[in-house]
Each structure stands twice: as C-alpha cells, then as structure tokens.
Amino acid sequence: MSTISAPGARGGSARPAASVPRGISRTYLVLELRRLVRNRRTLVFSLVMPPVFFLIFGTSPAYAHQSAGRGNVTAYVLVSMALYGAILTATAGGASVSVERAQGWTRQLRLTPLRPSAYIATKLAATMALSAVSIAVTLAVGSLRDPQMPLSAWVGCALVAWVGSVVFAAFGLFMGYLLPAENVMQILGPGLALLSFAGGLFIPLGDGLFADIARFTPTYGLAELTRAPLTGDGFTLAAVANVLVWTAVFAGGAAWRFRKDTARV
Numbered sequence: 001m002s003t004i005s006a007p008g009a010r011g012g013s014a015r016p017a018a019s020v021p022r023g024i025s026r027t028y029l030v031l032e033l034r035r036l037v038r039n040r041r042t043l044v045f046s047l048v049m050p051p052v053f054f055l056i057f058g059t060s061p062a063y064a065h066q067s068a069g070r071g072n073v074t075a076y077v078l079v080s081m082a083l084y085g086a087i088l089t090a091t092a093g094g095a096s097v098s099v100e101r102a103q104g105w106t107r108q109l110r111l112t113p114l115r116p117s118a119y120i121a122t123k124l125a126a127t128m129a130l131s132a133v134s135i136a137v138t139l140a141v142g143s144l145r146d147p148q149m150p151l152s153a154w155v156g157c158a159l160v161a162w163v164g165s166v167v168f169a170a171f172g173l174f175m176g177y178l179l180p181a182e183n184v185m186q187i188l189g190p191g192l193a194l195l196s197f198a199g200g201l202f203i204p205l206g207d208g209l210f211a212d213i214a215r216f217t218p219t220y221g222l223a224e225l226t227r228a229p230l231t232g233d234g235f236t237l238a239a240v241a242n243v244l245v246w247t248a249v250f251a252g253g254a255a256w257r258f259r260k261d262t263a264r265v
Contacts, residue, residue: 028119032126036093041185045092046134050085051141054078057202064146069231071149076230078142079157080201083226085134086165087196087219091188093127094172094254098184101177101261120258124169131165149230156229164222167243168192170250171218177257195219218246 036042058077068076135158149157175188196202199219205211214220221242228235 029122029125032122033129036096036126036130039096042089042092042096042130045189046085046089046130047137049088050081050134050138053084054081054138054142055145057081058142059145064148069149069227069233070153071230072147074142074145075147075149075153076227078139078145078147079161079227079230080223081142082135082138082158083161083164083223084196084201085138086131086161087168087192087222088189089131089134090127090165090167090169091172091175091192092185093130094123094169094174095176095179095184095188097123097173097176098179102180120173120254123173124166127169127172128162128166131169132162135161153229157226160229161222161226164225164243167218167222167247167250170247170254173254174250174257177254177261199223215242218242218250221246 054077058074058081063073063077066073139154139158172188175184179187195217196219198214199217199222200211200214201219201223205214205220215238221239224233224239225235225243228239
C-alpha cells in the first residue's frame with residue numbers, strides 16, 4: 001500500500017499534522033523584526049521623532065521646578081512623548097500590512113502553513129517589540145534632562161504605555177486593510193498628531209466643551225492611564241472604558257477587513 005506524501009516530506013512519509021505551525025512563527029517573527037528595523041521611515045517615527053519632540057517641548061528650565069503629581073512637568077512631558085512614540089510605532093507597524101497586500105506578500109503567505117491568525121499575531125508581536133524600544137529610547141534621552149519622578153512611576157508609566165499601544169496596533173491593522181498602500185502613513189501621520197492634541201497628549205485639556213469632546217477620542221483614555229503612575233490620580237473608570245471601547249472598535253474593524261481580504265482567492 002502506497003503512502004501519499006505531503007509537500008516537503010522526506011522519505012515518502014506523510015508529514016504529521018502536528019508539525020503545522022499554529023502559533024507565532026519564530027522564523028517569520030525574526031523576518032518581520034528585520035523588515036521593521038530596515039524601514040527608515042518606521043525608525044524615524046519610532047526612535048527619532050519622540051525624543052526630538054521631548055527636547056523641543058519638554059526641556060524648558062521652568063518645567064524642572066514646576067510640580068506635576070509625584071514629579072515635575074519635565075517628567076509629565078517625557079511620559080507623554082514616550083506614549084506618543086509608542087502610538088506612532090504601533091500604528092506604523094500595523095499599517096504596514098497595506099504595503100504587503102499591495103506587493104502580494106499576504107497572498108503568498110496563504111500558500112504556506114502559516115495560519116492567518118498566526119500572521120496577525122506575529123505582526124503584533126513585532127510591532128509591540130519595536131514599541132518597547134521606542135519607549136525605552138525616549139525615556140533614556142529624557143532622563144538626561146532632569147525629569148523628576150519616583151522609580152515606580154518610571155516603571156509604571158512605561159509598562160502602561162507599552163501594553164496600551166496594542167490599541168493603536170489594532171488601529172494600524174484596521175487602517176492598513178482599509179486604506180491604499182501609497183497613502184496610508186501620509187494620512188495616519190497627521191491624523192495621529194491631531195488625535196494626540198485632541199486627547200490631551202501634548203497639552204492639558206482643562207475644562208469646557210473641547211475637554212468634554214476630547215474625552216471621547218481614542219488617545220484620551222490611554223494618555224490618562226499612562227500618566228496615572230506619575231500624577232497619582234489612579235486609573236479612572238472613564239479612562240479604562242475609553243481604552244476598552246476603542247480597542248473593541250479597532251480590533252473588530254481589523255477582523256472584519258481581514259476576513260474580507262482572506263476570503264479573496
């Protein structure tokens with residue numbers, strides 16, 4: 001009785017089903033990380049812009065002597081810029097799927113044992129890894145300009161910014177499946193800047209109608225949660241609800257567009 005060999009099997013033996021990768025592919029993860037690192041635009045968004053923005057907006061001598069929660073205003077601006085870098089990095093990493101779709105890379109991957117869910121998980125993992133580097137670089141540069149906050153705030157703000165950036169990784173994926181490849185970051189870059197202003201990431205919101213509207217933007221909740229270890233205000237229900245709702249919206253939109261894309265032959 002003859003045995004039907006699976007493609008790539010050796011010695012005529014059938015390839016066991018268990019050998020088909022079901023989770024994140026280590027090989028593809030390394031490939032994705034190398035692709036991100038070699039992309040100069042992504043590196044500028046991730047590693048250059050956030051520290052430069054901090055040096056421009058957060059290094060006034062007066063800020064070092066003005067208190068902000070458990071630290072000074074310099075630390076407040078530094079945390080905000082670290083979060084901004086994480087948001088830019090996560091969005092750019094997720095949105096890169098639009099370029100891969102245009103080049104036929106995602107269609108090529110469908111011919112491999114890599115599952116669609118593993119493709120998305122690997123892309124998110126690589127994006128989150130680069131977000132961590134972006135936060136670390138921004139905080140390292142900022143540490144040279146006398147930001148004052150306790151060690152628990154340094155660690156807490158960095159962790160919340162990193163974990164929370166997954167919201168914008170989902171946003172980037174959604175936009176990557178929705179927008180054409182040649183325009184995706186040209187649209188998202190200015191859009192993220194506007195959202196950051198509207199959500200109080202660059203300037204305090206204060207009171208009034210604008211502040212009330214800003215609380216519904218996707219950057220508001222994440223900014224409040226990220227700065228909570230510094231300000232000492234704690235995690236408010238409104239900020240948590242904001243992050244959860246926008247995560248569901250972006251993830252749901254990404255899943256919807258992903259299913260439509262993979263349904264094509």
